[in-house]
Amino acid sequence: AQSVAQPEDQVNVAEGNPLTVKCTYSVSGNPYLFWYVQYPNRGLQFLLKYITGDNLVKGSYGFEAEFNKSQTSFHLKKPSALVSDSALYFCAVRRANFGNEKLTFGTGTRLTIIP
């Protein structure tokens, strides 16, 4: 079985400050990890992924995430938050096996950037 925990339903950050959205996962074997963002009345947009290699991955809109195998975490980060970053963020995991395509998502974290 695979699962994702996003421990914070809501994160508030002042504009210009660094932001972190937390994610921990559970999966048998090696994980593939993803972050998606959802704006109101729109579908999920892919932000970044960890497949293999460097533990720090960079994605769209200045976001990055750090894979930590020992802590089974994949926290999303950005050095300087923008008001336009306000949205719902989802972490997702799947097993790194060919043929295992199912993504398991967390319950989401609502990020609000305060001007």
Next chain:
Amino acid sequence: DTGVSQDPRHKITKRGQNVTFRCDPISEHNRLYWYRQTLGQGPEFLTYFQNEAQLEKSRLLSDRFSAERPKGSFSTLEIQRTEQGDSAMYLCASSSTSGSSYEQYFGPGTRLTVT
């Protein structure tokens, strides 16, 4: 690349009626996925296709649900004898098996309301 499209965007139906949703994936993508998202939750996997073959179905997909992808292009998801518990956002996603692309790209979703 026009992205994943879904039709209709909204559907209101009475309990007991049948509904059908359509998904058109990104044109070169051979994998297609259906997910369901309820308020306050992350998307939950329902089923996926590689070309026209349906390779995995979730236990969430009861006998009232059926999905097809007859020519390996667009897909339909039918719900028979709808129930109020079927009210949700139904998301379609697609991905490619070529190269190092592991991420799934999502459509805008079809919001179903069962009255």
